[in-house]
Amino acid sequence: MTDIQQIPLKTIKGADASLADYAGKVVLAVNVASKCGLTPQYEGLEKLYSDYRDQGLVVAGFPANDFAGQEPGGNDEIATFCTTNFGVDFPMFEKIVVSGPEKHPLYAALTSAQPEAQGEGGAFREKLQGYGLTPNPEPEVLWNFEKFVIAKDGTVAARFAPTTAPDDAALIATIKAELAK
Secondary structure (H helix, E strand, O other): OOOHHHOOEEEOOOOEEOHHHHOOOEEEEEEEOOOOOOOOHHHHHHHHHHHHHHHOEEEEEEEEOOOOOOOOOOHHHHHHHHHHHHOOOOOEEOOEOOOOOOOOHHHHHHHHHOOOOEOOHHHHHHHHHHOOOOOOOOOOOOOOOOEEEEOOOOOEEEEEOOOOOOOOHHHHHHHHHHHHO
């Protein structure tokens, strides 16, 4: 298994990074998009980060344009959008691919470690089909705003469907349990 914390990443500003920068912390990795019906989750993600960062939570945003072209902008445009519209202070990374044959090694490792998402993924999958879209099969990421909880040791503790709100009781319980370890 790939050590998730050692996979090379770039910040949204282009600096070299990896999740090892957050070793000993719980990381909530989320693939994000600026033009999605779920985009208002940025506000909840920022609140979650604000509420739990002092206890060791890091929310990590990974912009991706994999789903219906909902993240068309470049890194600078995305960073400005997030800061201006949602006051995002949590770490943001460069735009990557999160599904399919070109997916970033981080997302290959995340989906391999946790092939199934908790939450209302089935209902959301049906809704997407109702819009004439063909959702990705598991273990691929279903849509924007899918959430992976990465434990302090770099293992993937849980995965939540895109429609799981940042204030969802099960998500918060999982984060709190991981923070307590």
